[in-house]
Amino acid sequence: xxxxxxxxxxxxxxxxxxxxxxxxxxxxxxxxxxxxxxxxxxxxxxxxxxxxxxxxxxxxxxxxxxxxxxxxxxxxxxxxxxxxxxxxxxxxxxxxxxxxxxxxxxxxxxxxxxxxxxxxxxxxxxxxxxxxxxxxxxxxxxxxxxx
Amino acid sequence: xxxxxxxxxxxxxxxxxxxxxxxxxxxxxxxxxxxxxxxxxxxxxxxxxxxxxxxxxxxxxxxxxxxxxxxxxxxxxxxxxxxxxxxxxx
Numbered sequence: 001x002x003x004x005x006x007x008x009x010x011x012x013x014x015x016x017x018x019x020x021x022x023x024x025x026x027x028x029x030x031x032x033x034x035x036x037x038x039x040x041x042x043x044x045x046x047x048x049x050x051x052x053x054x055x056x057x058x059x060x061x062x063x064x065x066x067x068x069x070x071x072x073x074x075x076x077x078x079x080x081x082x083x084x085x086x087x088x089x090x091x092x093x094x095x096x097x098x099x100x101x102x103x104x105x106x107x108x109x110x111x112x113x114x115x116x117x118x119x120x121x122x123x124x125x126x127x128x129x130x131x132x133x134x135x136x137x138x139x140x141x142x143x144x145x146x147x
Numbered sequence: 148x149x150x151x152x153x154x155x156x157x158x159x160x161x162x163x164x165x166x167x168x169x170x171x172x173x174x175x176x177x178x179x180x181x182x183x184x185x186x187x188x189x190x191x192x193x194x195x196x197x198x199x200x201x202x203x204x205x206x207x208x209x210x211x212x213x214x215x216x217x218x219x220x221x222x223x224x225x226x227x228x229x230x231x232x233x234x235x236x237x
Contacts, residue, residue: 036218044215052211099193105200115161118168121196125175128203135210142217 020062025134028058032138053077059131068116069124072108165189172196 031054039047056073063070099117103109106121169189176184180195187195 032214036221041219044219047218048208048212048215051214052208055207055211101197102193102200105197105204115165115168118165118172121200122168122171122175125172125196125200125203128200128207129175132203132206132210135207135214139210139213139217142214 024058024062024130027061028134031058055131059127063127067123069107069120
């Protein structure tokens with residue numbers, strides 16, 4: 001837990017190069033083994049949802065605190081216990097309602113100006129697809145023991 | 148007059164900047180989605196981007212379920228786990 005919070009507060013040294021695949025793999029695999037140790041085998045759905053949260057947490061920690069979307073993801077994950085049911089948020093009029101649908105999909109998208117939203121979206125997509133690639137790779141290599 | 152010109156110039160720069168950002172989003176779309184987007188408007192590209200993000204979210208969810216299933220096969224009692232264990236024993 002300590003190493004996670006210090007990793008979050010240190011700035012991403014390569015903001016233009018994007019998050020390192022290796023760091024992402026390390027974080028996610030570590031989170032996976034933690035989920036395996038702490039979730040009872042009987043609750044399959046619960047474990048699936050925990051793995052999903054671990055995926056977004058690993059993504060966000062690896063992207064670092066320099067991105068608005070990663071900060072929003074971590075805020076959402078850390079306040080999960082205290083959250084009420086998701087109510088539709090009224091978009092701030094200063095940010096404008098351009099690209100409303102996109103604002104709802106990108107974490108933290110509601111409070112951004114249009115330009116920032118487009119930049120954050122690009123980074124978010126890169127990290128999301130990297131995460132998907134990683135998870136697919138783990139599934140493929142783990143499935144190779146099958147019949 | 149100079150004030151008018153400078154505001155026109157700055158809005159042109161912002162428009163260029165925005166269209167650059169939108170083409171960057173277009174370049175991030177996978178090949179299968181990019182095919183129909185070659186002469187698409189900004190609005191259409193944003194719509195396709197939204198659709199792409201939703202599909203990525205779904206993939207994360209599906210892969211999480213599959214990883215959970217794979218963890219189950221590692222737990223005791225499953226035939227695959229038995230196979231792995233017997234290999235490790237030999």
